[in-house]
Amino acid sequence: MIAMSLRGVRGGVGTSSILAAVGHALHELGQKVLLVDMCPENSLGLHFNMDLAPREGWARATLDQQPWHEHAWSVEPGLCVLPYGQLQPDEFIRLDGLLLEQPQLWSQRQAALADAFDWILFDLPQRLPGHMANPQCSISIMVLNADAACHVLLQPQLAQTPLFLVNRFDAASQLQRDLLLIWQHRYTQSLVPVNLHADEAMGEALARSEPAGRYAPTSLIALDVISLASWCLLRGRRAE
């Protein structure tokens, strides 16, 4: 079992969409995949045609001291989504404290899931240190867009996240090309060698409540995501 987490360097860079697409692509490549929503927005299920913000989820269950694993949804055999569940702001701050107190919580759960899944993908939130630190991941990726804000935000983050991935890359933009060139030059080791291109199909996929690879299998973004998934497989095998 390989655990992988995705987190945006800031909000709105397309992290959840990528996570859904990569999960789907890994599943297409014959892997058993569990996607875990770690964000209180509780919206990961949208990518798999589930209701927006289902009441039940692992966070809800953890707080209520219910069995957390009963709330996972099976999208297809071998592809499951575990929602966050509806929590009030004070509740998820309390949960974050809990997670900080029990740093082993998710690694124990991961160990319990090891036989059932090949991959567990975590969609990490922005500002909840407990949520962010709890899952023990062998691959942690930070998602960026090639813009100046990300470039600025990237610097202090480098020490914590060893890998970062460029999303919505548009080679027609001189700025984006230049930024990518700088990053390729400076962070050769950290940059995931697959760039995800800007593609209208990605946005349309969410509007249709599908992962991109299922909505538009011949699109460029689908190919990019397959490449990323293949890279993950190689990287995961090395990590194992």
Added chain:
Amino acid sequence: MIAHWFPYTRLRREQNCTRFTAFSLALIQGLGWIFLRLESPSWKALREQHRRLYPHLAEKRSSIGDPLRYVVQTLWLLLIRTPNLDQIGRQRFRQRLGGYLSAVLMIVQRPWNLLSNTFADLPSTIRPQVSKGSHWWDSMRWPMRKVLYIAIGILALALIVLCITEPFGYLAQLVFVILLWVLAMLVRRMPGRFPTLLLIVLSIIVSCRYLWWRYTSTLNWNDNLDLICGLILLIAETYSWLILLLGYVQTSWPLNRQPAQLPADINEWPVVDLLIPTYNEELSVTRGTVYAALGIDWPKDKLRIHLLDDGNRPSFKTFADEVGINYIARTDNRHAKAGNLNHALTLLDGELVAIFDCDHMPARSFLQLTVGWFLRDPTLALVQTPHHFLSPDPFERNLGTFRNRPNEGELFYGLIQDGNDMWNAAFFCGSCAIVRRTAIDSIGGFAVETVTEDAHTALRLHRNGWTSAYLRIPQAAGLATESLSAHIGQRIRWARGMVQIFRTDNPLLGKGLTIFQRICYTNAMMHFLVGLPRLVFLTAPLAFLLFHAYIIYAPAVMILLYVLPHMIHASLTNSRMQGAYRQTFWGEVYETVLAWYIARPTTVALFSPSRGKFNVTAKGGMMEENQFDWQTAKPYLVLSVLNVVGLGFAIWRLFTGPKDEIFTVLVSVLWVVYNLLIIGAAVAVAAEVRQVRTTHRVLARLPGAIKLADGHSYPCELVDYSDGGVGVQVSQALQLPVGTQVSLILQRGNREFVFTGTLTRSSERFIGLSFAQLPPEQKIEFVQCTFGRADAWLDHNSGFEADKPIQSLKEILALGVKGYYRLYEYLPTWIRVLAKPFLRIFQWLGSFLPRMPKAATPLISRPVSRS
């Protein structure tokens, strides 16, 4: 046959038959239905096979002769080729026959295979012994070894001299040549270079023996005509023999040099001046080269690009300023290209000088691959890389061999230069090369005395103790000459220039060269004297047929016993050495086309080397329609007429001549027919195939993506590109109207570039884009993503088929036939009008001939390339 009782109206309406024809055919068919029970299953089965059994009648309009044709074909099918009656039985018979044959063959085949497999494995089986032996040899003392070397040498020399000079009778000669041939066939199977050397030795022995025999026993000293004709042929043969031997030495051990590593510290990399000389070429051709040069991977402050415009054209100056390169022009244009380069050198001070003709686009890796050797070897003056052509040369275009056969230059750049490099004799070819500035200065600049300044410069460098290197990695691509006449013009210049150097600065004389360098240079120059000898070979049998001159004064059988082994061994050896770069017998066609045209200038240059001027080769153009280059083909038409006359004489001699000459006449006829077909192949080249594109499409398989205006992107494969557009294959069919804006995303290394173009063609998954409107900086990027890629030309030989001498011979002969057919197609109308009735009669008579039960394949099925 039509399944109707009385198909009169049908025949009248659908086939447009006359009343009489329709009535007769319908009557015959009606009678058939009445008396033969055509509705029965067996007739039905036969009717179903109609198309297969009567292939020539299936598509044809019915005519009155058809019943006779059916009868003939039926009889033929029933009596001679019995296809459906007992196909199985015939197959069985064939199998049985094949079985017997293979059983007989097996008796020979099995030991032969065993033997040849043993030979093929020999190098690995005897490795331990060999290494032990070489240890023992190394442990010996030098004087002892020296004595042994000399002894072995003398012994081998004595044996070779014996083999060459010993006169044999028929039987002895037969046994001798068969033994050598068997040995060659066995050695041929062994891998590695040593067997190649063995094959060379065998070929040299056989050829020397042939020549010795020709000199000692085939000249008729008693008849003046015989003697003169015989001597002319003998001189031509001696020339070929010499070229063969020199060629063996030159290419026996190709060096296969690898690029040398550059130092990690970029500060140690030298400053390079990249010169692009131009005189009257169009700006559109030059642009691509400049863009590609701007994309070369080299520190920006250490690469200076200069456009040397000898035409002094304002448009070139504007362009140079636009893209930010240096523009150099001069007031006169003395000494053409060499003068242009020398003038530029006075203004420059870089350590290295790279030279690209204005139509050779360099790859981005050119400097990184070549400069390493200059740093490693301080005496190195020159690194040359191959001239690769992205468009078909006239041979390839007119014969349809582009990308599937090695072209004319392939032998030189694939093998000969690599062989030269072994002997430190790789020479400068005027473009796609890089030279050391101090070396050029030490010989006083580029040589200006001859019209081939490049080879002469290299010769001077070698004489002054500098070395040269050749890297067989295509690092630039250019346009081939557009027409046959331009191609011939270029070769005439080379031929004249090389012969000029041979006269004025003979590589055999003078100081500073090693013996092997002398050989390599001499061969390169002598090679261009091929014109006269080739013409002699093309006309030699006529001397006997027309004038009854015994050019080879020996019995015909003896001639065959001597000349065939000489040719076979040369072909076997060359096929092994050069097969990947030139297929057997193709050289004959190339030489034949050039023979007439280089014969005169080379002879003139040989006697008066100062005459001759520099002509620029025209490249990259259009040919509006198919046409026949009568002007160029004229000498070959004359030669073929002469040979046809020779054939007529041969028939006359066969019937009226003395009985003991019949075999000689037959051998001469064979020779004449071979000559006719080779000339036919040369004629085929003169039938110029239309060339409509101004820009040439390069086939490729590159990953890319397209982006539409609505934001959707799709992966695609770039299947061809030119400087004006691309063709891509998209992963899914997109219904896009012509004129849509489409962006193409291409990668170069790990960088991406986007080019927005207009959709010009769309069919299924294929999309054609035009990039006519790209801004200049985008054009640079586009050239760098396509023509300038480091691996752009590396797989140019992937489509070549392996050389098989027999197959190759068949192709050339078929090409000869095709040449005459093409000639007929281009004949003036009045001749064709005159010839038509005869052809009609032949065709009509031929239509009665029975056919094979399945469609016959055409002689050459390969389509003529249109690009």
